[in-house]
Amino acid sequence: MRFELLVFATAACARPSGRVRVVGLDVALGASYDFVIAGGGTSGLTVADRLTEDPNVSVLVIDAGPLDDQSNGIMIPGLNNGTGDLPYWFPGVTSLPEPGLDNRTFNVPTPRVVGGASTINGMVYDRGATADYDAWEQLGNPGWGWDGIYPYFKKAENYSAPDPDFAAQWNISFDLFANGAGGPIEASFPPFYFPAAVGFTQGLAELSIPTPKDPGSGYKNGICWAPSAIVPGTYTRSYARSSHYDRVAATRPNYHLLTLHTVVQVVFENQRAIGIEYVSRETGKSAIMRANKEVIMATGTFFTPKILQLSGVGPKHLLEDLGVEPIVDLPVGYNFQDHLFTATKWNYSDPLRPIFTDRQSNNTLALANLHEYFASHNGPYAVGAGNTLAFLPTDLLLSPGNMTTNITTSSILLLARSTTHKDIYPLPNTPPTVVAGWMAQREILVQLYASSSAPTIELAYNTSPFMVAYLLRPLSRGVVAATKSNLTGSNATELGSEPPTIQYGSLLAASDMPFLVASIRFMRELIKTPAARAAFGEQTFEEIPVLRSDGRETDDEIAALQRLQVLPADSHPVGTCSMLPRHLGGVVSPELEVYGVERLRVVDASVIPLIPAAHPMSTVYAVAEKAADLIKKRYGITIGVL
Numbered sequence: 001m002r003f004e005l006l007v008f009a010t011a012a013c014a015r016p017s018g019r020v021r022v023v024g025l026d027v028a029l030g031a032s033y034d035f036v037i038a039g040g041g042t043s044g045l046t047v048a049d050r051l052t053e054d055p056n057v058s059v060l061v062i063d064a065g066p067l068d069d070q071s072n073g074i075m076i077p078g079l080n081n082g083t084g085d086l087p088y089w090f091p092g093v094t095s096l097p098e099p100g101l102d103n104r105t106f107n108v109p110t111p112r113v114v115g116g117a118s119t120i121n122g123m124v125y126d127r128g129a130t131a132d133y134d135a136w137e138q139l140g141n142p143g144w145g146w147d148g149i150y151p152y153f154k155k156a157e158n159y160s161a162p163d164p165d166f167a168a169q170w171n172i173s174f175d176l177f178a179n180g181a182g183g184p185i186e187a188s189f190p191p192f193y194f195p196a197a198v199g200f201t202q203g204l205a206e207l208s209i210p211t212p213k214d215p216g217s218g219y220k221n222g223i224c225w226a227p228s229a230i231v232p233g234t235y236t237r238s239y240a241r242s243s244h245y246d247r248v249a250a251t252r253p254n255y256h257l258l259t260l261h262t263v264v265q266v267v268f269e270n271q272r273a274i275g276i277e278y279v280s281r282e283t284g285k286s287a288i289m290r291a292n293k294e295v296i297m298a299t300g301t302f303f304t305p306k307i308l309q310l311s312g313v314g315p316k317h318l319l320e321d322l323g324v325e326p327i328v329d330l331p332v333g334y335n336f337q338d339h340l341f342t343a344t345k346w347n348y349s350d351p352l353r354p355i356f357t358d359r360q361s362n363n364t365l366a367l368a369n370l371h372e373y374f375a376s377h378n379g380p381y382a383v384g385a386g387n388t389l390a391f392l393p394t395d396l397l398l399s400p401g402n403m404t405t406n407i408t409t410s411s412i413l414l415l416a417r418s419t420t421h422k423d424i425y426p427l428p429n430t431p432p433t434v435v436a437g438w439m440a441q442r443e444i445l446v447q448l449y450a451s452s453s454a455p456t457i458e459l460a461y462n463t464s465p466f467m468v469a470y471l472l473r474p475l476s477r478g479v480v481a482a483t484k485s486n487l488t489g490s491n492a493t494e495l496g497s498e499p500p501t502i503q504y505g506s507l508l509a510a511s512d513m514p515f516l517v518a519s520i521r522f523m524r525e526l527i528k529t530p531a532a533r534a535a536f537g538e539q540t541f542e543e544i545p546v547l548r549s550d551g552r553e554t555d556d557e558i559a560a561l562q563r564l565q566v567l568p569a570d571s572h573p574v575g576t577c578s579m580l581p582r583h584l585g586g587v588v589s590p591e592l593e594v595y596g597v598e599r600l601r602v603v604d605a606s607v608i609p610l611i612p613a614a615h616p617m618s619t620v621y622a623v624a625e626k627a628a629d630l631i632k633k634r635y636g637i638t639i640g641v642l
């Protein structure tokens with residue numbers, strides 16, 4: 001057994017104090033609530049926290065998962081690996097064979113735990129560029145541009161600047177005014193970083209890649225030190241459970257949490273949502289909870305569309321196939337997006353040590369590092385998935401002088417413009433509104449691909465042997481759909497837990513590929529810089545599977561290998577219940593209300609209409625913060641509204 005697996009199980013390093021209000025343990029279930037929230041994850045707990053600021057508002061959150069045990073594997077940033085060693089995942093979630101990826105299928109890590117993905121994720125806490133959110137507004141969502149959402153990024157967080165010596169050592173610049181103070185989620189920097197990362201940051205500088213003053217300001221082109229959702233001082237995870245539940249639950253008799261219960265469907269009276277049907281994972285018994293004001297969906301990008309579809313809110317053809325009585329014909333499940341990624345593998349002869357992965361292969365070192373963490377909250381275990389990133393708009397991606405490629409911005413634009421909806425959504429039953437919405441997005445994406453202030457590729461490097469390139473703005477789209485077997489389930493206690501079908505649709509748009517090819521070429525130039533050589537010693541690179549090490553493949557040869565090595569997702573799924581006008585395939589309005597029905601809202605990552613150039617967690621918190629204000633305003637609640 002790996003050393004790190006052993007320490008997962010050891011005593012927790014930080015536990016919040018105070019009683020929590022878990023239904024069945026601390027309080028009895030109410031007869032009804034003002035708001036019933038399906039899913040107590042990143043967004044669900046944020047909204048519940050904000051709504052219950054008013055003591056007259058009652059909220060029940062129903063989550064399929066347990067409270068996590070706050071053991072080291074959750075709380076210590078360096079022990080988190082997001083790969084499923086912990087028992088907090090929906091079982092058996094896989095994707096369909098991907099035609100653009102050599103028909104490979106993939107595991108889809110989907111959290112089933114209070115706090116959702118914020119409980120098990122890599123803690124990278126960056127926000128998108130101004131252009132990301134302005135694009136949402138441009139698509140027909142008034143109030144959701146940068147100016148409309150930026151205050152909620154700030155409201156969500158308590159930003160701590162890096163230690164001055166650390167900032168000077170790593171050339172980290174920041175602007176305190178660009179960030180939030182006093183919010184529930186801690187955004188901070190680790191006190192330690194892996195020395196070889198200098199080969200990445202300085203190597204990029206040697207390629208004339210700039211460093212923005214503070215990437216949180218909305219301008220994030222270039223070398224980026226991303227904060228982590230980590231409590232400074234103790235260097236433990238800051239997440240939705242600790243910040244939006246533990247922090248307040250003991251003093252809020254109006255905030256109830258029901259764990260280990262799976263939401264099966266939304267219950268309607270005519271076109272009005274009146275409650276939620278859920279089932280106990282312990283007894284298999286089902287029940288209905290009434291919502292006096294609203295049902296709020298926050299079960300995430302895979303389960304929210306599935307639940308809505310099984311409840312009769314979905315595309316007509318799917319509801320007919322399922323035999324579900326239709327409530328409203330809406331394109332739930334379409335417009336599915338994630339950040340697919342490729343990588344180069346670097347073989348070092350003599351890197352500055354320790355590198356990120358050293359402790360995984362050396363138990364003595366791991367023990368010493370862990371002692372350091374417990375003694376001084378410092379060292380490699382204080383670091384989450386990593387903090388050194390680079391965000392490159394197309395012109396910077398193609399800028400290195402020695403890069404040999406036929407790819408140009410114009411050639412990418414040509415490919416994007418000539419991609420048709422039939423490439424993306426080949427099935428004839430695709431709703432026309434989805435096609436119209438995709439075409440509207442294509443127009444905006446073409447502008448963003450050509451913009452020098454909108455990153456299209458992210459490079460991430462934490463000194464593990466892999467340097468990763470994420471496609472930030474795919475033109476390809478996927479679909480999530482409930483199945484007939486979802487209706488019955490394999491057994492009573494797991495009813496509601498079976499996943500929907502998930503089709504990523506990766507690389508169906510021809511214009512997505514050149515970004516990846518250019519990224520491979522860019523990473524090869526980076527590895528040759530004097531700074532990289534000094535940090536790693538002489539190295540060679542290889543892709544997976546191995547390319548010719550002389551790097552003289554054609555663009556087409558590199559592209560062919562991408563289909564074999566690309567992974568379709570970085571666990572950043574969004575878009576399946578998109579906030580868009582109805583004629584553009586929208587499922588929810590700018591108020592996040594589901595079209596065509598009453599008293600039903602969606603507040604999770606599924607409402608994001610266009611994936612931002614960022615790891616999505618901080619955007620999800622900001623969306624949920626804004627959602628809470630929209631709901632409060634709707635019901636005349638003024639406490640805590642911005």
Ligand SMILES: Cc1cc2nc3c(=O)[nH]c(=O)nc-3n(C[C@H](O)[C@H](O)[C@H](O)COP(=O)(O)OP(=O)(O)OC[C@H]3O[C@@H](n4cnc5c(N)ncnc54)[C@H](O)[C@@H]3O)c2cc1C
Binds near residue numbers: 042298
């Ligand atoms: C492994 C992994 C690593 C990631 N790393 C990062 C990162 O480093 N930085 C970053 O910015 N983003 C990261 N993300 C993405 C980010 O965490 C998510 O985008 C965000 O947390 C999603 O929030 P949400 O509220 O939409 O869903 P979630 O937080 O997933 O919440 C959904 C909740 O619904 C519950 N649920 C689901 N179905 C049901 C049901 N039927 N009944 C009852 N409850 C249900 C789940 O238990 C869960 O609590 C990562 C995600 C994953 C999975």
